[in-house]
Amino acid sequence: MSEDADPDEGDPEPAENISGGDPSASSFAAFDAAEAGTRAEEVVNRLGDLYWQKTYGGRDAFECLVRTILSQNTSDVASQPAHDALMETYGEDSEATDLAGALADADHDELADTIRSAGLYNRKADVLISVADRVLADYGSAAEFDAFVREEDPEEVRPVLLDFGGVGPKTADCVLLFAGGRGGVFPVDTHVHRIYRRLGIAPADADHEGVRAVLEREVPAEKCGFGHTASIQFGREYCSARKPACLDGLDECPMSDICDRVGVDVESRAVVDPAEATLDAD
Incomplete structure (x- = not known):
């Protein structure tokens, strides 16, 4: 949050x-x-x-991770428009079938411009693309990553989240709470x-x-x-x-x-x- x-x-x-x-x-x-x-x-x-x-609980884990990354070092007033724009371009409001796949394939400059209102947009674009690549490599899709967060022991999930570049303890715990409902x-x-x-x-x-x-x-x-x-x-x-x-x-x-x-x-x-x-x- x-x-x-x-x-x-x-x-x-x-x-x-x-x-x-x-x-x-x-x-x-x-x-x-x-x-x-x-x-x-x-x-x-x-x-x-x-x-x-x-x-x-109940939020898609990968979207929750994306949203929390966008909210780092800023307010909801700034990050909410960035989240909405990102989802319209790459998520459920677009033609993309998988948010992780769409972000992994995203052009960095276009993604950075999309999330500009969240601040630190170049760094956050780097993090989002890197995290999406990692999720696809390790789980195959955002849906499988979601299942991992919801179903596996939090003591196993948390270190995995912390191993993602750009994800700190607060971000990891927010995903466990708001997506995993832990x-x-x-x-x-x-x-x-x-x-x-x-x-x-x-x-x-x-x-x-x-x-x-x-x-x-x-x-x-x-x-x-x-x-x-x-x-x-x-x-x-x-x-x-x-x-x-x-x-x-x-x-x-x-x-x-x-x-x-x-x-x-x-x-x-x-x-x-x-x-x-x-x-x-x-």
């Missing part, structure tokens, strides 16, 4: 969202909050009450990385993989999906990088009573990355 898309006002997480695909595989579902076993679970429970509790996968973007270190749930100096390890250990598998998407929304609305809501009063943030505010000094209104706060303390 990209970091900057605004939710629909009347329905903040509609059935047709970043996961796309079969609505029955990506639908609202209530989870019993009960008594949280960890502080991380308590945060996710509150986010579920504040925003949404949703299961994910429980227990908690993708870590910049919002998630910031929030859970600021809360004091993950170590202040943890990298993205370190935060992911903590969350996937301490949040029940069935809550990781909406935990990821709701955390992103919480990061936009309350726990932003430069001006978290607590600066305007602790009662402005629904997590203030369970937050360590690492890197946030409410009195001086100074805000730094949690890792920098730890260095200063030393």
